[in-house]
Amino acid sequence: MARFTEASLAHLYEAIDIVDVVTQYIDVRKVGANFMALCPFHDDKTPSMSISATKGLYHCHACGASGNAIRFVMEYERLSFHDAVQKIAALFNVTLAYEKGYTETKKSHLLPSLALFYHNKLFKHEEILQYLFSRAISEDSINEFEIGYSGNSYDTLRFLDEQRLSRKEALECGILTQGNDKDYARFANRIIFPIYSSTGVVVGFGGRTLSADKNVAKYLNSPQSKIFNKSKILYGYHLAKQMIYKQKSIIVCEGYFDVIMLHQAGFKNVVATLGTALNEGHLYLLNKDNPRIYICYDGDNAGINAAFKAAKFLSQNNKDGGVIILKDGLDPADMVAQNKVELFKEALHMATPFVEFVLNHIIKDFDLNNPMQKQNALQVCKEYLHTLTPFLQDEYKQKCASLLHISPIYLETKNKKTKSTEVKVDTTNNFAEESILYNMLENKEHFYFAINFLNEEHFQIYRHEFQLICRQDDNNDRIYALRFRTQAKILSNEEFREQLRIFLLQYAQDMLPKIAISPIESNLKFQQIKNLRESIAKLRSGELVSVSVMQ
Numbered sequence: 001m002a003r004f005t006e007a008s009l010a011h012l013y014e015a016i017d018i019v020d021v022v023t024q025y026i027d028v029r030k031v032g033a034n035f036m037a038l039c040p041f042h043d044d045k046t047p048s049m050s051i052s053a054t055k056g057l058y059h060c061h062a063c064g065a066s067g068n069a070i071r072f073v074m075e076y077e078r079l080s081f082h083d084a085v086q087k088i089a090a091l092f093n094v095t096l097a098y099e100k101g102y103t104e105t106k107k108s109h110l111l112p113s114l115a116l117f118y119h120n121k122l123f124k125h126e127e128i129l130q131y132l133f134s135r136a137i138s139e140d141s142i143n144e145f146e147i148g149y150s151g152n153s154y155d156t157l158r159f160l161d162e163q164r165l166s167r168k169e170a171l172e173c174g175i176l177t178q179g180n181d182k183d184y185a186r187f188a189n190r191i192i193f194p195i196y197s198s199t200g201v202v203v204g205f206g207g208r209t210l211s212a213d214k215n216v217a218k219y220l221n222s223p224q225s226k227i228f229n230k231s232k233i234l235y236g237y238h239l240a241k242q243m244i245y246k247q248k249s250i251i252v253c254e255g256y257f258d259v260i261m262l263h264q265a266g267f268k269n270v271v272a273t274l275g276t277a278l279n280e281g282h283l284y285l286l287n288k289d290n291p292r293i294y295i296c297y298d299g300d301n302a303g304i305n306a307a308f309k310a311a312k313f314l315s316q317n318n319k320d321g322g323v324i325i326l327k328d329g330l331d332p333a334d335m336v337a338q339n340k341v342e343l344f345k346e347a348l349h350m351a352t353p354f355v356e357f358v359l360n361h362i363i364k365d366f367d368l369n370n371p372m373q374k375q376n377a378l379q380v381c382k383e384y385l386h387t388l389t390p391f392l393q394d395e396y397k398q399k400c401a402s403l404l405h406i407s408p409i410y411l412e413t414k415n416k417k418t419k420s421t422e423v424k425v426d427t428t429n430n431f432a433e434e435s436i437l438y439n440m441l442e443n444k445e446h447f448y449f450a451i452n453f454l455n456e457e458h459f460q461i462y463r464h465e466f467q468l469i470c471r472q473d474d475n476n477d478r479i480y481a482l483r484f485r486t487q488a489k490i491l492s493n494e495e496f497r498e499q500l501r502i503f504l505l506q507y508a509q510d511m512l513p514k515i516a517i518s519p520i521e522s523n524l525k526f527q528q529i530k531n532l533r534e535s536i537a538k539l540r541s542g543e544l545v546s547v548s549v550m551q
Contacts, residue, residue, distance in 0.1 A: 004085060008097035012085065013068075015092045018056045021069040024091070025076050040076060040242075041065040078241045078288060081476070083199045110165050111202040114175065115194040117159050118148025118187075118205075125149050128191060131210060135257060136337035141264045144239070145256075148192035150207065156185035174204070174223040187220065193256045195222065195274065196238040198285055204228035206235070206256060206274065221274055232281035234271035235259055241288075243268035249292040251324070251348075252278065252310070253332055254303065258296070261336040265344075270296075270332075278310045283317060284483070287442055287490055293321035294351055298331040308361040315354040316387050317489055322351030355396050358384060363403050378404055382411060391494050432503045433462045435488035439496055440469055441479065446496050453500060453546045458507050497544060505539040508532050508547045515549060 019035055022028055028037040028051060039049040039060040048062035059066040065075065073084040089096050122128060122142070128149045132142060141147075150156060160170055167183060170176040176183045190207030197203045204222030222228045234252070236259040244250045251270045253259055262270040269291075273282070278295075286293060295310045297303035307323045314321065324347045326335065335344045352360070359381055366377035381400050385393045401408040436454075440447040451470060459466045468476050491499060515528050528549055535547045 005097045008095075009085070012089055012092070012094050012096070013056070015094050016056065016069045016088060017053065017092075018058065018069040018072070019051055019053045021088060021091065022051055022058065022072055025072075039063060039065060040246075043246075076242065077200075078245055079199055110169050110175070111173065111194075111204070113163060113165060114156070114159070115146055115148065115192075115202050115205070118150055118192040118194075119146045120148075121151055121155070122147060122149040122191075125151075128210070132191070135261075135333070137257075137260060138264055141260050144263070145236075145260050146194050147260075148194070150185065150187040150190050150192050153185040153188040156187070157183060173225045173227065186222075190220065193235070195228070195233060195235055197227075197233065198237050198241065200238040203233065204230075208256070219275065229281065230274040231276050231279055232284070233274055234282060234285055235274055236263070236271045237285060239263065240269050240271050244291050245289055247291070248289065249294065249321075250286065251294045251296050254297045254306070255331070255333070257333040258331060261333040262344075265336045265341050267344075277306065278313050286314075286319065290320075290443055290490060293319050294324050294348065295321070296324040296326070296332055296348075299326035299329045303331070304361070308358060311354040311357045311361075312384070315358060315392070318389060318392075318492060318495075319354070319490075322353045323357040324348055324351045355385075355388065355392060356399060359396070359400050359403055368405065374404060374406070378406065378410060385411070389492060389495060391492060430461050431488070432499065432506070433459050434482065434486050435491070435499060436496075436503060437462055437465055437469060437482060438486045438488040439491055439499075441483065442490055443496075445493070446491070449493075449496070450500060453504065453544060455546075455548060457549065458504070458547070501539055501542070501544045504545070504547045505536065508536045508539065511547075511549050512536070 019028065022035075022037065026037050026040050028035040029047075033052075033054070035051040035053070036047040037049045037051065038044040038047050039062060041060060042063040042065075044060075044062060049058055049060045049065070051058045056068055057066065058068075058072055067075070069088060070081065070084050073079060073087055074081060077084070077087075079087065086096065088094075129142075132147065137147075156175070159165075160167060160176075167176060171178065171183070174186055177186050178184070187205060187207040189211070190209050193206040193208070194202050195204040195206055204225075204227075206222075207220045209216050209218060209220075221230055224230070235256060240250070240263075247269050249269055251262065251267060253262065253270060253272045255272055259270050259272045278286075293314055295307050295314075297307045297310070311323050324344075326332070326344075326347055330338075330340075332344065335341065362380050362384065363377050366373040368374045368377065381404070385396060385400065388396075397408050397411045401411055436450065437459075440450050447469070454466070456463050456466055462482070465478050465482055468479055473479075512529065512532050515525060515532065518525065520528075532547070532549070535545055538545045539547075
């Protein structure tokens, strides 16, 4: 990712008025020399946030949130440092300069212009508006989600030409297709749902036809492109991210209408996948602040099967949450349209934990009155449980046995050589460093726990990244690279503690021969070797201790 020049950032800091920035998001009032506001970073009842225009800083006296204007935008909108700087620069009309060797790509106006064109066009087609109203979608929701209507292919082509927007670019991002040496609009005579990135940039569209022709796909998305990857995007996330952060929970649905209707009903932490199953590409967004994840798919067989796959995937990635089960084959949009919001709330509160849902789904396909089928069900359940952390395996052993009506002894691993509480972690040093740092970034509890035991000498590959994280400067380009590159997963408290123990044990063992041959004074060498051996003994026994070698 390109770096801004120091002069460019300095110029931006000089131009920033923090009060002007904060008032873009919340109401403030002047109290003496400063301004006060309800803090948006916790459930504030009385104004606890102080904003100093002279210092350019904000501070909440209740929760401790503090920083400058850039930090405020980062935290409020859940943006990276890079994106927050660009947003504020646009607000204050500051031109950003980049380090040598980088040229900023000219921002495209194609998709935002089309989104506005389609949105305005919707209000000229009464029959389409009436259809949306018949689905109980309010005009406020139409405006909030910028729902539009494409009209025919010629309408889109004419708009592109009139606005002098590039047809070549429109072809590249899938707005146009070609056939018989002619250009055609991909989205013709469809209701349009603009699809935004997590930072609020239009990256594609979804279109729904009202045609009864079975040969016409009901839903159509933009094709994969350099800016649109449906396997990494959650529809509505740009609107939901602040509430996800506040509530520490996220509801994942299947469709556009589900998201829109649930937002309309007051559930502002709802998003949807774009016709794909939850996958590794979605984890970056789902890992932000580590919220509880609720899967709420349609109540029909297809929806239940999709929920099973999602629950299995999320449990195997050690995510907390559950599956919301809707009765009578309803989908979330139906429940809101039929004024069954209270029933939806009940279903949310009674969500089935992921592992339990997966076990139930597996077992339902077997006749437990048949001993052979029961044995097969046991085998499938065991195979699934063994993909989970050792702790979860142990926790759900009794539950699985109860569902199968068998003794928990049958869920023991036949060739088990280690205790069930032993945590298996990757001890490869590069990956261990990366995993520890990633967990410190994504889980504040892990961060505050780890800094009691770690210092920069423990890191060979990622020493600079460790220093940045300790300074909580987690918006540096190195940190971005670490986050995007890593294959590490968020660990439970037990797993993280065990990884730290093994990491420090490996470090101590590696340092022992190095100290033995080092040219330091003999008494100091003797003391360091003694300390290392004591640390190694404690770490091997399962105790977590800090290891430090003073050079």
